[in-house]
Amino acid sequence: MEQKMAAWGFNKQKRTVTIRDFLEIIKRNLKENDERGVIHLGHGDPSPYPSFKTTPAAEEALLNALRSTHFNGYPPAAGLSAARGAVAEHLSKDLPYKLSGDDVFLTAGANHAIEVVLTVLARPGANILFPRPGYPLYEARAAFSNLEVRHFNLLPERGWEVDLDGVEALADDKTIAMVVVNPGNPCGNVFTFKHMLEIAQTAKRLGILLISDEVYNHIVFGSNKFLPMGILGEGTPVVTLGSMSKRWLIPGWRLGWIAASDPNGVLKKSGIIESIENYLCITADPATLIQGAVPEILEKSTDAFFSRTNETLRESADACYATISEIPSLSCPHKPEGAMSTMIEINPLLLEDVKDDVDFALKLAREESVVIMPGSVLGLKNWLRLSFSVEPATLRDGLERIRAFCSRHSNTYKDESRIEKICFIKSYA
Template sequence: MMAVLATPGANVLLPRPGYPLYEARAALGGLEFRHYNLLHEKGWEVDIEGVEALADNNTVAIVMVNPNNPCGSVYSYEHPAKIAETARKLGAMVISDEIYELCAFGSKPFVPMGVFGEVAPVVTLGGISKRWMVPGWRLGWIAMADPKGVLRKKKVKLDMSYFDGIDDDIDFCTKLAKEESVVICPGSGLGMKNWLRVTFAVDPPLLEAGLERLRSFCLRHAKPNRKQVTS
């Protein structure tokens, strides 16, 4: 898609946080890319006003990822429709990664497919609630972020004032890997400095063991006046 859209002067709007692959493919074709923000306080929704401010007559596409990767959120029934309407007003297309139609709940078993007006059923992945249940209660005592946000979004904001001798998210992840053999993706690689991206796609016993190592690491590197945590 990036290669096809790369006409002279064209630009595409990419989400932040997001994966560098989009930037690399756009740059490879000489396509300008601009980053719009995903709003953490609104469940990582697209900043519609930011998109409109970034766009111009040369904007050819808006990249949207839903269910969101790397944030793990699923947009409401209405939000993708707002994105589609914004793209229509701008004269741009929507490049939809992941599964665009997986955003309906309860009494809404079908949702519009953006500007195409089609419908698609909701897909439920078996076992995902069990894999997310463990992080929901285990990450509550790590002094980093709202545990409910961790459960839903898979991204954790580091409170750097908690740590002694750790500079940023990259330093945190590097030392964690060396000391505890636990690998977590630093947010800086996805455009979000001092955030972490945690994957839960492992068996629950391994996940619990990894979280316990993470807890030990955080306590070991905590400032003396910040070592008290809620068990």
């Protein structure tokens, strides 16, 4: 006798595509048996490359923590007090006021920090403002918290500044926060103090929390100096998300933080700090061992180590910008000044058999064994995100393969009237 299936009352959670998801799709399209090898320009993990090794001070600190046998047990939910205090002291060097250890909450990397903050802020009917292009994990976490996402644009013609008029138009009485990323991932920009002040004033006027993602803090090599958004905390409260992953080149160590830059105590009075503390009691902790190493890492890491990393990235960013500028079908509207990636615009009218950015990435992998991230995954169609945090020689090889790909797929118009037609179409596209 045929039995009916039970109705279990479970609806599958809608899933947002992440960078890791799409990189796996691209990898399945890679050219087989390419003797040249695969060049990965699609993610921001520099740690496999010899030019991007962490400082010996970090390795020694981790070994010292291990040998001490003091860090084999469970840590407090918000993190070891010595590690929290060390991070607070480290961040305070760039601020006009002092943070205490109570202002810092340790997380298992910056992705975990995003999870904590978005979960704590979520409430029925609320919305949150994210930049476009942006980091897809924010959308994925918001979806799991049933937060409505609204996107404001970053403006390439203005060095990827925030479209503050767009922010004003998007926000309403259900808006809980806006996220800014500085230095910019994926755009490679660094905000000026003037623009940061405009952002903070806009958040204050709208009455929304300002979340500043500073995972790439101090990874700068252009004309703009890195300044933390927390310097404006006396005007409007700022929640800063950071980690050791990028600056110390140790993403696998999974040590991040949430820092409350709020000298007036607004976040404490509103209950946000208590909510963060409560959530940390029921979520994962960063490993006690890495927490134990944090004070020594922060104390003994040298400026020379950070300068070497920034200089390598500067040379790679320059090479990337120069090469892309020579490829007619591609353009990079803003020379990277920080972080580890940049955004490149595609002109599909100048390419044969390439429909859009996704098609470009899949065919580039298949024909040239180069992995690059389509901008559509980051919210910007017909753009590409290129990570230049690889070995310089590898980057040069990858850029030449991209050049060869674009040349092979280039439209060739010998008739001048047809060239004029293409320009006309482009101007009105």
